[in-house]
């Protein structure tokens with residue numbers, strides 16, 4: 699599925715609701731700040747893990763480390779999958795920073811926000827290479843899954859009560875093809 703077709707197909711299942719009566723700005727802002735803090739922590743780790751930058755052994759984040767007594771192992775996973783997962787979070791963090799600064803009163807920066815689209819695409823490309831898949835395959839699987847979830851268009855009930863087994867079966871069928 700090409701990019702333009704995907705943009706059109708994805709619009710069919712997008713929510714057009716915005717319930718500011720259910721979620722106030724303070725609740726959202728506090729969650730954004732926490733997520734941004736985690737994203738900044740992951741960005742420091744990413745620069746050490748994938749660029750070789752030395753970590754500050756005395757940084758306050760070091761105290762947040764949990765000890766797993768050797769039960770977790772970085773060599774269990776393909777490095778590009780780790781890099782892409784962390785990278786997508788750090789790019790999402792930049793989007794969250796844009797949202798937070800805008801709701802705090804600064805002008806929305808469309809140029810910077812568009813930059814994050816490209817940055818996220820870069821990490822997605824890394825993930826596709828690691829999985830030996832293409833964006834077209836991912837889009838086709840995604841639209842098939844959403845077609846099962848929303849036969850006509852976005853619906854609140856279907857968004858909240860998902861048939862995860864059915865969606866998994868569709869994704870597995872697409873993964874094999």
Ligand SMILES: [Mg+2]
Nearest residue numbers: 789792814817
């Ligand atoms: Mg970026």
